[in-house]
Amino acid sequence: MAEGLPPLREVIAAHGLAARKSLGQHFLLDLNLTGRIARAAGDLSRGTTIEVGPGPGGLTRALLDAGARRVIAVERDDRAVAIQQELAGAYPGRLEVLAGDALEVDVAGLGECPRRIVANLPYNISTVLLIGWLRQAEAFESLTLMFQKEVVDRLAAAPRTAEYGRLSVITQWRCSVRPLFNVAREAFTPPPKVVSTVVQLVPRAEPLAAARMEVLERVTAAAFGQRRKMLRSSLRSLGNAEALLDATGLAPTLRAEEVDVEGFCALARAAESLCPTSAGDR
Numbered sequence: 001m002a003e004g005l006p007p008l009r010e011v012i013a014a015h016g017l018a019a020r021k022s023l024g025q026h027f028l029l030d031l032n033l034t035g036r037i038a039r040a041a042g043d044l045s046r047g048t049t050i051e052v053g054p055g056p057g058g059l060t061r062a063l064l065d066a067g068a069r070r071v072i073a074v075e076r077d078d079r080a081v082a083i084q085q086e087l088a089g090a091y092p093g094r095l096e097v098l099a100g101d102a103l104e105v106d107v108a109g110l111g112e113c114p115r116r117i118v119a120n121l122p123y124n125i126s127t128v129l130l131i132g133w134l135r136q137a138e139a140f141e142s143l144t145l146m147f148q149k150e151v152v153d154r155l156a157a158a159p160r161t162a163e164y165g166r167l168s169v170i171t172q173w174r175c176s177v178r179p180l181f182n183v184a185r186e187a188f189t190p191p192p193k194v195v196s197t198v199v200q201l202v203p204r205a206e207p208l209a210a211a212r213m214e215v216l217e218r219v220t221a222a223a224f225g226q227r228r229k230m231l232r233s234s235l236r237s238l239g240n241a242e243a244l245l246d247a248t249g250l251a252p253t254l255r256a257e258e259v260d261v262e263g264f265c266a267l268a269r270a271a272e273s274l275c276p277t278s279a280g281d282r
Contacts, residue, residue, distance in 0.1 A: 034062035044068035048111025108139035137203040209265035223256035
């Protein structure tokens with residue numbers, strides 16, 4: 001552990017790091033919780049640990065203190081970048097600060113393998129970031145992330161539940177999903193309106209079933225975009241819904257929430273074969 005680091009609240013005050021709603025910032029200052037997240041991420045002594053939106057650096061410190069060989073922190077807020085650069089001096093050669101928007105950074109190419117992402121994600125872009133990373137899931141050993149609890153409920157949801165939807169299908173297709181623990185609103189500065197949950201996603205060696213992600217996204221968008229309707233109606237935007245259902249053996253009277261991940265993969269393969277225009281170009 002680095003000696004002489006000032007308390008996080010002093011760091012925030014010194015750098016004028018008031019949380020900005022436009023950046024979805026909620027700072028986690030509880031060192032017990034940041035340490036728990038770092039430990040949950042597993043062995044950090046190999047490869048590269050990538051943190052997105054480190055803010056005042058509470059989790060960054062915890063990752064480094066937990067033995068992270070190399071941390072790359074991606075931050076777009078200039079105030080937080082300055083904090084991270086100061087922190088890098090306390091952990092020589094172990095912390096690299098990358099100033100930029102995580103939505104525009106190819107994190108799958110950062111550092112050496114094995115790569116893992118550990119982050120308290122900005123709430124306003126968390127699911128967009130996740131979908132982008134799932135497209136390159138094979139690049140990561142694991143993703144230990146904090147979202148709003150309702151998002152994690154969707155990630156882990158089983159068919160025939162209200163939470164089951166597009167995000168459930170796409171995430172579970174590429175990763176195993178393990179919710180870890182909840183974090184109360186009061187642990188943050190400022191407190192968000194909702195409870196948060198830390199979840200660990202471990203990419204599968206192979207996707208759960210054969211499918212192309214772009215097509216799977218279109219099929220799930222059509223099906224869950226009208227989730228109260230039967231598949232014979234909700235899939236019409238893809239082309240010949242009857243032919244798709246015949247090819248997969250799925251009952252036309254099923255609704256989206258009743259179809260498991262493998263069923264959606266079968267629909268994606270059929271859509272690519274029977275409705276190439278709607279499924280997207282190769």
